[in-house]
Structures are given as structure tokens and as C-alpha cells.
Amino acid sequence: MYKVxxxxxxxxxxxxxxxxxxxxxxxxxxxxxxxxxYERAEAPVxxxxxxxKGLLFDCQMCGQCALSTTGMSCPMNCPKNLRNxxxxxxxxxxxxxxxxxxxxxxxxAWEGSRRMKYGDRxxxxxxxxxxxxxxxxxxxxxxxxxxxxxxxxxxxGAVK
Amino acid sequence: MKFDDEPVPGYSLPILPGHVSPGRLERVxxxxxxxxxxxxxxxxxxxxxxxxxxxxxxxxxxxxxxxxDGSGAHCHMSSVGVCSLLTRVGYATILQISCRDRNRIAxxxxxxxxxxxxxxxxxxxxxxxxxxxxxxxxxxxFDLDSMSLLEIxxxxxxxxxxxxxxxxxxxxxxxxxxxxxxxxxPLEWRPHRLAKKVAAGAQFIQTxxxxxxxxxxxFMLKVGDLGLLEGPDRVFILPGIGPLxxxxxxxxxxxxxxxxxxxxxxxxxxxxxxxxxxxGKRLCMDLLNEIREIPGVSGAHIMAYRxxxxxxxxxxTTGILEGRxxxxxxxxxxxxLNPESPEAQPEALEPVQG
Ligand code: SF4
Numbered sequence: 001m002y003k004v005x006x007x008x009x010x011x012x013x014x015x016x017x018x019x020x021x022x023x024x025x026x027x028x029x030x031x032x033x034x035x036x037x038y039e040r041a042e043a044p045v046x047x048x049x050x051x052x053k054g055l056l057f058d059c060q061m062c063g064q065c066a067l068s069t070t071g072m073s074c075p076m077n078c079p080k081n082l083r084n085x086x087x088x089x090x091x092x093x094x095x096x097x098x099x100x101x102x103x104x105x106x107x108x109a110w111e112g113s114r115r116m117k118y119g120d121r122x123x124x125x126x127x128x129x130x131x132x133x134x135x136x137x138x139x140x141x142x143x144x145x146x147x148x149x150x151x152x153x154x155x156x157g158a159v160k
Numbered sequence: 161m162k163f164d165d166e167p168v169p170g171y172s173l174p175i176l177p178g179h180v181s182p183g184r185l186e187r188v189x190x191x192x193x194x195x196x197x198x199x200x201x202x203x204x205x206x207x208x209x210x211x212x213x214x215x216x217x218x219x220x221x222x223x224x225x226x227x228x229d230g231s232g233a234h235c236h237m238s239s240v241g242v243c244s245l246l247t248r249v250g251y252a253t254i255l256q257i258s259c260r261d262r263n264r265i266a267x268x269x270x271x272x273x274x275x276x277x278x279x280x281x282x283x284x285x286x287x288x289x290x291x292x293x294x295x296x297x298x299x300x301x302f303d304l305d306s307m308s309l310l311e312i313x314x315x316x317x318x319x320x321x322x323x324x325x326x327x328x329x330x331x332x333x334x335x336x337x338x339x340x341x342x343x344x345x346p347l348e349w350r351p352h353r354l355a356k357k358v359a360a361g362a363q364f365i366q367t368x369x370x371x372x373x374x375x376x377x378x379f380m381l382k383v384g385d386l387g388l389l390e391g392p393d394r395v396f397i398l399p400g401i402g403p404l405x406x407x408x409x410x411x412x413x414x415x416x417x418x419x420x421x422x423x424x425x426x427x428x429x430x431x432x433x434x435x436x437x438x439x440g441k442r443l444c445m446d447l448l449n450e451i452r453e454i455p456g457v458s459g460a461h462i463m464a465y466r467x468x469x470x471x472x473x474x475x476x477t478t479g480i481l482e483g484r485x486x487x488x489x490x491x492x493x494x495x496x497l498n499p500e501s502p503e504a505q506p507e508a509l510e511p512v513q514g
Contacts (some may be wrong), residue, residue: 080260080286080300084307084360085353087286088341088368089418097418099290110346123352125360127309128264128323 035125163434233293258287
């Protein structure tokens, strides 16, 4: 929902904190995921992820969440699906070129990032979307990766 | 200015140390000259002569010609087509690729094709939304954003690899550019976003129309502070300018063309003039004169949509090239003239004898 997602961006720091606390929890559950089997866990976790993130961020389930680098404003809500910042068409009032009734996702992202502790991650160039991952759980993917490389995960930053 | 190794039409220059492309634009910029680029409005036609005719207008005035790619989301002859026609007679072109219309497979193929045809410069663009154009019912692709396109193009050139990792035998030798709009929100982020583009591979930047010098000055200052204008990986910035036809058209552009910021003072100045068209041109010259004084600016990109003939006058009057005559087909050897150039015309029109 548009209103909720704008509220979230206004509280980007809180959500950053929630996410950073949530990550180790999910990683701790790694044995559980493994017992269930990541493939079998995929459907229920995906459903929960979709519900929660859909409500909070209008998540589009791209499967490779970038929220921690985009001020908690989901870039897939940008009509041009930009992953690295605003296009040149942003209106003078900060609204979107394509959807004038909506605030530009990236104007929001910038404001959100300024509220976050690690907000400067918005300055890092992001990889293009891998469309094979659409409609899969980003949480499980990140957890699996972190659990598989425990040493690297220490300074990896927030769950995405 | 003349390089000793100026090309035979259709051939590229040798690549100098520290350069990435065999093109003249990179040479002019790295030589520290004030570079002028302009853009061709590609025809709604399959007629090659039309393309050459539109290019001839810029003969002797520009260092490279942008071939727009479905600008304003309107359908026209493709950028690759226009570039190929122009490079055949020796023009320096800037290929534009917008992410709106193609996925990564098509775009990488196009980069190879255009480079093979002699295009030495690539401008990576996001592209206006399809809602702005004549086919609002089209599917917007946006498989990549301009940042990823830059990175991929750089990988193709420097690592000889497609995004997939597959090897390229002969890499495209292209000078990489991107667009920036320092005049629209989030203003504070724009210089940083430029830094991001430079990190992704941008070597030159052409900006959206500039009608607000203080904003540009501010932007350039911050870009300088970020260290983007020094060193071997520096970026060359060419602000965009163009003549406005009238106060009415200024208002229309402001309302309808995404991302063009025109301050009220500009509209007022045009309104107050007797001859608005003339005033629009004069305004453009004033902007050019102010822009050249801003530290760090490397040139200007003149977008004179449907007023292409004014480019020559703007350049002559401002003396911006300081006597330099950019190469064009026929400059040094009249037999190489663009067949559609007005200078070539009288001969061509001579009645066939007998
Ligand atoms: S204005 Fe903002 S949200 Fe709209 S297309 Fe451009 S970047 Fe995306």
C-alpha cells in the first residue's frame, strides 16, 4: 500500500534495525531450514515474505531484495525498474515521470537512506536484476548464502 | 585543429595511449579543447540521403553527432542505422542506446554491430517512459538500467566479455557516456549519482537542457569536490543547451517533456522580447557563454530540435570553437564531401549534357 510504504521510508532507520536484528535469527534457523529442505521451505517462507513485504514495501518479489541499499524504498515500484537511482524525468515536485500521482521511488529512497545508519550503501552500483529469481524467496537465498559462508557473513551488513 | 593521422572516411584514428577509442571526440576532450556535440533528429523514413542531409548542417561545427534512439519514446530511424550511414562518410557519431526498448541480449549485440560500423562513442540512457511517446501501448522493457548498461559495455570493451561471461574476440573500442540531469530532484543526490555512473564506466556526460546556470554551477562544484574531474579516470561534462522557439513553446516543454526545468525568468525573458525566436537563440548563446566559464566544463551538447540550422550561428557568434574547425567529410579534401552537403549540391544538380 502506497501510504504504508511511504510511512516505512519515513521510519527507514527503525526498519533497518529490525532487519539487521532479524537476519541472525533467520540464519540461526539454518539447521531447521536444512532439515525441512530449502526447497520445501521455499513455498511457505515465500508466502510469508510476500505477505509481510507486500504490506510494508509493496514488494514485487524480484527475489533479490535491495531494500537495505535503497533507503527501504522498493526499486521495483519504479515504473522503469531502475535499481541504481532516479531517472532524469523526476518532476519538480518530486513525483514520478510515468505516474504523476506517485512520489518518485528514488526521491523516497534518497530520503530514506539519509535516515539510515548504513544509508550510504545507496552509492554502490547494484547488479542488474536476474529475472530467473523472480517470485522466489529473497530471505532464504540470503540466509543460505550466509550460512554456507559463515566467515564472510560477519561483516556482510543487513539482510535484504 | 588537425590531427596528423586524420582518417580516410569510414576509417578510425589510431588509439593513443590512455585512450580507449579510435574516435575524434575522445581526442578533442583529452586534448583539453572545448568540445561541441549536437544531435540529429532521425528521419521517419528509410531514406539514407535524408540522414546525410541532416548531418551536413553541422559540417565544421561539431565534434560528434548524437543519433538519438527513439527520443521521447517516439519511433524514428534507429540510432545504429543513423550511425552506420554517418560513419561510412567519416562523421564522428555517438550511438545512443535506451534501456526502454531492448533487453540485454539485444543491447550487447547492438554495441558490437555499431562498433563494427565505426561508431566510437556510446551514450547509455534509461529512456523516457513509453507514456511520453507515440506508442503508449508498447511494452516498456527496462531489462537493465543505464548504470548496468554502462558496466556491461565497459566489461565488453575492457574484459572482452559479454555479461554472461562469454568471450568476445574483438572488443568494441568505445568511449562511454551517460546522461545526467542536475536540474531535477533529488538535487542533493545528483552529483553522487554521477559518481556512481563514473564508477560504472562513464567517461563523458551529456546533461539534460540547462536553463538554470546557478544549479549547474552548484552541481559542477560538488562534482569537482568528489574528485571526478581529475586523474586518468576523470569524466568530461558537456552540459546540454538549446534554443527555445518562443515563450509558449518553453511553457509547453516545461509541462510536457519529462525532466526539462525552465525557470520562470527564462519564460519571462522570452515573453518580453519582440522577436521571441531571435531571443531564444540569443538566450542560448548567453547560456553557452556562461557555461564555458564554469570550471570543469569540457564542452557543450547543443540540442536544437527542429532548429538545427541555428547551431552554426550559435557557434559562430559565440566563437566557442576559437577558430577550430572540427573535421567533416570534405574539410581537407573536397572530393570526400558528404554528397548531401549544400556545397556538394551545385555539381550534383548540373544538368546532364548531351
Ligand atoms: S521518476 Fe522515479 S519512480 Fe518514476 S520512473 Fe523515474 S526513477 Fe522511476
